[in-house]
Amino acid sequence: MDFSFTEEQTLLRNTVQSLLADKYDFDTRRKVVKTADGWRPEMWAQFAELGLLAAPFSEELGGLGGGAIENMIVMEEFGRHLVVEPYIETVVIAGGFLREGGSKEQQEAHIPGIVGGETVWAFAYAEPQGRYNLADLKTTAKKDGAGYTINGYKAVVLGAPWAQKLIVTARSAGGQRDRDGVSVFIVDKSAAGVSTRDYPTVDGRRASEITFENVKVGADALIGVEGKGLPLVEKITDEAIAALSAEAIGCMKELNAATVEYCKTRKQFGVPIGKFQVLQHRMVDMFMAYEQSVSMTYMVNLKLGESDVERTKAAAGAKVQIGKAGRFVGQQAVQLHGGMGMTDELNVGHYFKRLTMIDTQFGNVDHQLKRYSEAA
């Protein structure tokens, strides 16, 4: 039993911390998300330069030999600074699909671009009718000579405006919600027949609606086995959930610290409002919600390699915990900051908005509770 980090992991955390402290203060972030692009490619280049984008890949894949714990460290620090750059989409998800399901050729073709910061990826999986069901797909992939033709519509593809490449789920066989018949493809965003409409999200990011109209891809675009992609999709989204949990604890950590500090300094009725017992107990509950979330985040990141059932329970459980805790901590941090908590000027509302969206991303509390109880 050991919950301590290795020297390399501590070094990684320190590297991320000092970069973000220097380049990712709240005011800078606030300005960046309001620009037309909404992110900083030069920041992405710095992540690459410092090795963050290589952290979770094995050395033979050109990485630094880390794994889930390295993703967790990076994402926790990213959460503390509300980083918008698409680490989860590119490194955790696209990197995960390539590592776990990609052929040697695919890995050699694509991982260097991720590690080097040259290629940004997005994950086009959700569809309007599908909600959080990863298998509910109307997008189709029809065998076409050696390759495939893809048709369909993907909703709320986070980070897609910044991406050059997409991981796309499509149905190559079976009925709309069958577990069998799901395939995973690499698609160039610039391919003929791909059209995107971009828009801002409430948590300061960008997303696209993407239409695929007779998009032709080669046989080398298929990741894994045709029609057998769903277990892979589930595994990689669980890895994304593990990283997202780390981002959430970063957000909660900052909110709790800000709230305690505010209640120590804000005076009403002649005393700091932190002297009122009702607020003290509220902050204790916020603290406990955070600690329980840290525990679930560690657990899911340690269990990603276990059996499908164990991994599903860990990921669904962590997502439920951070969903509930994020809601409580976010709402109460705003409440205890009073009117100030409502403003765009203070960071509190921005953490609250991000935590709210983290609950939605990859399925909210209700969805994950159902998933957990079906797996258990």
Add this chain to the structure above:
Amino acid sequence: MDMSFSPEELAFRDEVREFIANNYPQELKGGRRTRGEMSKEDILKWHRILYKKGWVVPHWPVEYGGTGWTITQRYIWNEENARAETSPLLPFGLSMVGPVIYTFGNEEQKKRFLPGILSADDWWCQGYSEPGAGSDLASLRTKAVREGDHYIVNGGKTWTTLAQFADWMFCLVRTDPNAKAQEGISFLLIDMKTPGITVRPIITMDGSHEVNEVFLEDVKVPAENLIGEENKGWTYAKFLLGNERSGIAGVARSKKAIERLKKIAAAELVDGEPLMKTDEFARKVAELEIDLSALEVTELRTLAAESRGRGPGPEASILKIKGTEIQQRITELTMEAVGNYAFVQAPRMEVTGNEFTPGPDYAPGVSQDYFNMRKTSIYGGSNEIQHNIIAKMVLGL
């Protein structure tokens, strides 16, 4: 005990329902934009129509422009407005400063200010909170010093709703710096065009501009704009806050919002079935509806007590706490209902007409509504303060 409407009340309901259907401006219909997004003229349209009809202040005494309706008729009126989703009238003149002026103002002040409130020619804002005086309102520091027939006002107000449009501000100021907190406060009416007043927008996290900071620097206010007696302002302020709380339950509008939530949840799919048919979601909506039913009857009981001459007492704090919790929960479940499209940010300001908002047309803005509604448990006396009021005034703790 009887909770049903009489035939006369039902006839009244039909009459007002028909009036609303025939007179509510077509172009505002179905709108659920927040006030932070509407133009000044749009916000005032319905007010002006009701003013012409003589129905703008059903809750005022007849001599000042009230309709003479019973409490039940007023309840029906509110219900019908919510049912038709009319845009709520601004409370600052009609429900806040108006009653203070006709209750505590002199004849001159009534003649001068009430007509502009009724006609909406004057837009009022509320100068209560300050950066250092929120929940502890009585600690306010904006000071007014009497110089001849004027007061010179210095200080600043914050969270001032829609001050960007205001012609007048009713303002709590400290006139006796040596008195105990509540005792040195006065209630002044300030013309927003007076030199020395600066309004600075505060943008809230949902991206809208509803609230402002108001800076007052050597603002010269004629002494005749003092309401009642100097240093007795706290009495008038408390009277006003009592009125504010009683209107805050928002039952009728919450009913309408739950209807909308159910429609959205019926259109959204989970594994091919309507979300509204799933156990988890149906239970959450049922709980919310039951909470609202309880609040509705609690409000009716309060109104009944009021009609027997017992004004809204500290029990009104129940309406504020439960009413705002329900409003917040409705926006939360509505956001939850739209699934992934909760991510979509609807343009709130500086709309150019080119913005693309994806998903079903009910989706854009639902998360922003949820974020925006977090204010309700903070404003009008935070819900923590309302708990204190009940503990002290009702339970005697």
